[in-house]
Amino acid sequence: MNGFNNIGVTSRSGGADFTVNLSATFKTSKVQGILSALRSKFSDISNINVTSIGLANIEIPQKKVCYNSKLEITCSTEEKMDTCMWQISRADQSPQVVGTGTEVDMLFPPSCGSFTAIGLKNITWFWAGIYTCLFINGSVFHTASAELQVALLPEAINLTSLPPNPDCSPKQDIQVTVMCAFSRSEEQYIVTINDTVVMSGNSSIMNYSKVFTIKCMQESPAFFIAVCNVTNSLGQSRTTGLKVPVIQPGDPICDQVDPWPKTKSGVKAVILCTEPGRVGTKERTCNGNKWGDPIDLCVKEALNQLSAAAGDFEKGVGATPEVANAIFDNLKNTTSCENSYGDISATVSVFKTMSRASSKIDLGEDLLPNFIDAASNILNTTWVSDEQSTTNLATSYLSSVEDLVKNIKLNNSEGHNSSNIQLQVCRNTPSCNRTVFNIVVELNSTSGEGKMLGLQNISQYLPRNGFKDSESLSLVVSATVNTTVNTTGPVNIRLDFPLSDEDKSNYNYLCVFWNLTEKQWSQAGCNYTQTGNISYCECDHLTSFSMLLSKTPVDLPLMDQITYIGLGISICSLIVFLLIEGLVWNAVVKTNLSHFRHTAMVNIALCLLLADCSFVAGSFQNILTDTWCLLLVVAKHFFFLAMFFWMLCLSIMLLHQLIFVFHPLRKKVYMILSMTIGYICPTVTVGVTYTYYVKNTEVQYYNRTTCWLTYESPLKGSIHAFLFPLGTIVFINMFSMVVVIVTLLKPAAAESNQKDDKEAAKSIIKVIIFLTPVFGVTWILGLFVFLMDDNTSTKVLIHYAFTIVNSLQGFFILLTGCFGEKRVRDEILKLVISGKSAKSESKRNLTTSMAKN
Numbered sequence: 001m002n003g004f005n006n007i008g009v010t011s012r013s014g015g016a017d018f019t020v021n022l023s024a025t026f027k028t029s030k031v032q033g034i035l036s037a038l039r040s041k042f043s044d045i046s047n048i049n050v051t052s053i054g055l056a057n058i059e060i061p062q063k064k065v066c067y068n069s070k071l072e073i074t075c076s077t078e079e080k081m082d083t084c085m086w087q088i089s090r091a092d093q094s095p096q097v098v099g100t101g102t103e104v105d106m107l108f109p110p111s112c113g114s115f116t117a118i119g120l121k122n123i124t125w126f127w128a129g130i131y132t133c134l135f136i137n138g139s140v141f142h143t144a145s146a147e148l149q150v151a152l153l154p155e156a157i158n159l160t161s162l163p164p165n166p167d168c169s170p171k172q173d174i175q176v177t178v179m180c181a182f183s184r185s186e187e188q189y190i191v192t193i194n195d196t197v198v199m200s201g202n203s204s205i206m207n208y209s210k211v212f213t214i215k216c217m218q219e220s221p222a223f224f225i226a227v228c229n230v231t232n233s234l235g236q237s238r239t240t241g242l243k244v245p246v247i248q249p250g251d252p253i254c255d256q257v258d259p260w261p262k263t264k265s266g267v268k269a270v271i272l273c274t275e276p277g278r279v280g281t282k283e284r285t286c287n288g289n290k291w292g293d294p295i296d297l298c299v300k301e302a303l304n305q306l307s308a309a310a311g312d313f314e315k316g317v318g319a320t321p322e323v324a325n326a327i328f329d330n331l332k333n334t335t336s337c338e339n340s341y342g343d344i345s346a347t348v349s350v351f352k353t354m355s356r357a358s359s360k361i362d363l364g365e366d367l368l369p370n371f372i373d374a375a376s377n378i379l380n381t382t383w384v385s386d387e388q389s390t391t392n393l394a395t396s397y398l399s400s401v402e403d404l405v406k407n408i409k410l411n412n413s414e415g416h417n418s419s420n421i422q423l424q425v426c427r428n429t430p431s432c433n434r435t436v437f438n439i440v441v442e443l444n445s446t447s448g449e450g451k452m453l454g455l456q457n458i459s460q461y462l463p464r465n466g467f468k469d470s471e472s473l474s475l476v477v478s479a480t481v482n483t484t485v486n487t488t489g490p491v492n493i494r495l496d497f498p499l500s501d502e503d504k505s506n507y508n509y510l511c512v513f514w515n516l517t518e519k520q521w522s523q524a525g526c527n528y529t530q531t532g533n534i535s536y537c538e539c540d541h542l543t544s545f546s547m548l549l550s551k552t553p554v555d556l557p558l559m560d561q562i563t564y565i566g567l568g569i570s571i572c573s574l575i576v577f578l579l580i581e582g583l584v585w586n587a588v589v590k591t592n593l594s595h596f597r598h599t600a601m602v603n604i605a606l607c608l609l610l611a612d613c614s615f616v617a618g619s620f621q622n623i624l625t626d627t628w629c630l631l632l633v634v635a636k637h638f639f640f641l642a643m644f645f646w647m648l649c650l651s652i653m654l655l656h657q658l659i660f661v662f663h664p665l666r667k668k669v670y671m672i673l674s675m676t677i678g679y680i681c682p683t684v685t686v687g688v689t690y691t692y693y694v695k696n697t698e699v700q701y702y703n704r705t706t707c708w709l710t711y712e713s714p715l716k717g718s719i720h721a722f723l724f725p726l727g728t729i730v731f732i733n734m735f736s737m738v739v740v741i742v743t744l745l746k747p748a749a750a751e752s753n754q755k756d757d758k759e760a761a762k763s764i765i766k767v768i769i770f771l772t773p774v775f776g777v778t779w780i781l782g783l784f785v786f787l788m789d790d791n792t793s794t795k796v797l798i799h800y801a802f803t804i805v806n807s808l809q810g811f812f813i814l815l816t817g818c819f820g821e822k823r824v825r826d827e828i829l830k831l832v833i834s835g836k837s838a839k840s841e842s843k844r845n846l847t848t849s850m851a852k853n
Helices: 030-040 301-315 321-332 342-356 366-378 386-405 501-506 560-586 591-618 626-659 665-696 720-750 755-773 777-787 791-806 809-821 822-852
Strands: 006-012 016-020 050-053 056-059 070-082 083-087 096-099 104-106 113-118 127-136 140-148 158-162 174-183 190-193 205-214 223-231 237-245 270-271 281-286 415-417 419-426 430-437 440-441 449-456 470-472 475-482 491-495 507-515 520-521 528-529 534-539 544-553
Touching: 030 140, 056 127, 070 083, 070 127, 070 140, 070 440, 070 520, 083 113, 104 342, 113 127, 113 501, 127 755, 158 223, 158 237, 174 190, 190 205, 190 237, 205 223, 237 777, 301 321, 301 342, 301 591, 321 342, 321 366, 342 386, 342 520, 366 415, 386 449, 386 470, 386 475, 419 430, 419 534, 440 449, 507 534, 520 534, 544 822, 560 626, 560 791, 560 822, 591 626, 591 665, 591 755, 626 665, 665 720, 720 755, 720 777, 755 777, 777 791, 791 809, 809 822
Parallel strands: 050 140, 056 140
Antiparallel strands: 006 016, 056 070, 070 113, 083 096, 083 127, 104 113, 127 140, 158 174, 174 205, 190 223, 223 237, 270 281, 415 419, 419 449, 430 440, 440 491, 449 475, 470 544, 475 544, 491 534, 507 520, 507 544, 528 534
């Protein structure tokens, strides 16, 4: 070759690398000829190529470039070549291929000829390194390399204080050390903390600190503000701030519980992970003077590295199908064992990153099993965090998995199934019918490819805004269609969710899809259809679908009308009852026993009247404020319970009289006992229930939609603080009725000759009729309605019976408490007759007076 100077062997290991120095240019075609001759002459040579340095020219700035700036790097050669590519290498790293990504564009196609260029859209530390352009023609590579220097800034600044919550409660000045730390680099920084220049004190990381004194003897602020500013050699800066909470005298705090420091109420304590092989932090919020549950944001180091690799892939470095497959393979293995919330969050971040990258970089079906298995693994773990964070994470997870499924190019794959995710594929069929997790999916497809994706255990984390009074099934189904030709016809999908016959008849079902724009469930374009024993969802668009179960029972005809008419009659009857009791009290209350009975009856009627009025007022949920709704819920809860506890007083009094005939209750003892049971017990029950559900659980005390107590699931919900006392008292009262009936039957059995069985039967019927309303026995029908799961004709009949008899309970109390008692009837009759007599006497006197005149 012309210009040959020398040749040297640089390495030998089953082959050899030669370095040839030339003082003249050469044609690529001539080198190709030499290589061909070598291959033909030496059969042992299976692979030989030539890389030149000096025939290509790269244009790159010689000085540092600004952080977050844009830059175009060009490269050229004199000869036209077949293809070209770019690589970047950093210290101690192998060269990586640079391709189109979120932060880099290939400005010329791979078949670039003699010129190529890349455009960096956002230069950070990531893009600092040595760039190499390669022009390729067969086995000949023309290369050029140059280093891009960047004036760096820290990607993240960790600003902390020691102690994290300075305590001014002892009224003594306290010193606080503020530390500003970030990763070390070769950049020469100027670092200030609160405008004071500070020096580094650590070799592995850049760790700057400054000590401040908080004047606790004076009026100290609720927060101490610290600001760290980092400036690079080109005058660019990055700033981060920290609000250090200061504990004031009287502030509620959470005491130190190793490893959590003393923390001010409302502040989130953060500690570093100490477990081997994990990085990140743990968080715990102080609420009042009680610690919340810790949130583990620690991440496996391997998962942290995968997150960085996915970030490189998205940006455009190492963006090849092989690298993508390796990322998902490692992700599957890393998430196969126990995962913390931090691990789940990091995994979702990888999915989100790869889904964005898949819109620019082709991903093949080889990675599908690894991807599906990795996505399934994190659904085996309960996602424990605050509601908003979990909701955001679930939303990001669902959209990322959907996008990846849509963008992965499938050739022969029919899908893949894992424990929590199933993917089924159909191609070029007029009607696509597949089953995922027992959900039959029918898609009116297409000349293209349909993908049906089923996910378990994700819907519980998606918010039900607009559907608060409902609960979701555990399954979400997503469908996509990739067509090879343009189609304009409507897309219809039908989903047959597996529901039991009892569920179908007992609840309202809502077919919903996940609105990606509004990030909430929507019913638009979806309908629930039930024909005989067949029920299904049908939608006219494609996205994520699910079914919501309404907690509100199926509406029964005329139920509301019956309720309000009955309550109106009951309220009027109770008012009349109380007026009558006031008029006849002195006449009928002559003994302790009658005093006990009428005292209980008046309190039962009064509590029921106030409860019914609160019930009617609470039915206008649309115009009630949250405060009024809460007050009415508390009122209903209290007055209904008070009514039952007074019924219990009446029952206990009756039992005592029957069992201890010769030991009657004293009036003072009864009044103290009845007032305690009748009003103190319901007050304590309501107060404890309200406090528990407001401060100690995620379940609300009341439902804003219904203005009544909440029901979430068996033994979960404030409604149980009403049902348990109700059920207990009703069964005690029923026992009392049985004792009364047995007592009535004893003389009938002993003196059958003197008393006919019919009289005994009449006495029993009379007891049942008179005691059922005042003992609240009809409420047992409500317990049956609550406990029965299906909407059979039996439950419907019981529901109607319960509504009728309980809405008219006040009317029945009027009948049995006033008109059913002879002494009260007689007094009412006397009042009526005396009223008529007085009216007649007045008329007679008026007539006589007129005659005299």
